[in-house]
Amino acid sequence: EVQLVESGGVVVQPGGSLRLSCAASGFTFDDYAMHWVRQAPGKGLEWVSLVNWDGSNTYYADSVKGRFTISRDNSKNSLYLQTNSLSAEDTALYYCAKDSNSLGYYGMDVWGQGTTVTVSS
Amino acid sequence: QSVLTQPPSASGTPGQRVTISCSGSSSNIGSNTVNWYQQLPGMAPKLLIYRNNQRPSGVPDRFSGSKSGTSASLAIIGLQSEDEADYYCAAWDDRLNGYVFGTGTKVTVL
Numbered sequence: 001e002v003q004l005v006e007s008g009g010v011v012v013q014p015g016g017s018l019r020l021s022c023a024a025s026g027f028t029f030d031d032y033a034m035h036w037v038r039q040a041p042g043k044g045l046e047w048v049s050l051v052n053w054d055g056s057n058t059y060y061a062d063s064v065k066g067r068f069t070i071s072r073d074n075s076k077n078s079l080y081l082q083t084n085s086l087s088a089e090d091t092a093l094y095y096c097a098k099d100s101n102s103l104g105y106y107g108m109d110v111w112g113q114g115t116t117v118t119v120s121s
Numbered sequence: 122q123s124v125l126t127q128p129p130s131a132s133g134t135p136g137q138r139v140t141i142s143c144s145g146s147s148s149n150i151g152s153n154t155v156n157w158y159q160q161l162p163g164m165a166p167k168l169l170i171y172r173n174n175q176r177p178s179g180v181p182d183r184f185s186g187s188k189s190g191t192s193a194s195l196a197i198i199g200l201q202s203e204d205e206a207d208y209y210c211a212a213w214d215d216r217l218n219g220y221v222f223g224t225g226t227k228v229t230v231l
Binding site for chain 2: 045047059104107
């Protein structure tokens with residue numbers, strides 16, 4: 001069974017940093033691109049970032065560019081999101097999602113259950 | 122903000138047909154394939170339609186997708202109570218060099 005399990009979400013102060021993780025199982029991790037998608041409370045889905053199958057190409061939404069860094073460790077079947085300079089606007093449920101393709105242009109076909117990041121003083 | 126525009130809500134009685142539109146531009150829907158996602162209350166999104174009109178295994182055939190030019194549509198033919206959810210279209214955007222979601226449509230079964 002394909003499974004994605006996110007972790008690392010906590011309450012953090014404005015300006016703080018956080019590293020989110022996603023553990024993947026049930027598929028050949030290094031065959032697929034991976035995404036982070038977030039959803040603020042009561043709001044719609046917002047794509048955050050994408051990394052291709054080998055980590056050589058990364059893409060970011062303008063809202064997080066320069067503050068967030070996506071990475072992956074294929075030897076550990078894991079995806080990461082380093083988040084810096086957090087503000088209240090970053091408060092959201094963060095989902096890890098698998099793409100249906102190695103490059104990442106075809107969209108997410110499997111989603112985790114999410115991890116909650118709350119930015120508050 | 123979202124670059125794909127959807128109506129905020131849609132509704133119908135059981136058995137009716139409901140259609141949700143998704144309007145984009147030449148840099149996203151006009152040049153890339155469209156996916157649709159269903160998000161049931163309190164749950165993670167689920168892939169409903171991929172590559173414009175393909176259904177993943179397990180998705181009922183009452184769900185169908187189509188694309189024409191810079192717009193796409195999701196149809197639910199024979200609405201059921203368990204279809205009450207939020208629906209999002211999505212596509213890669215060549216100009217933004219990123220993935221974009223629609224504004225979302227809440228479907229209510231009357």
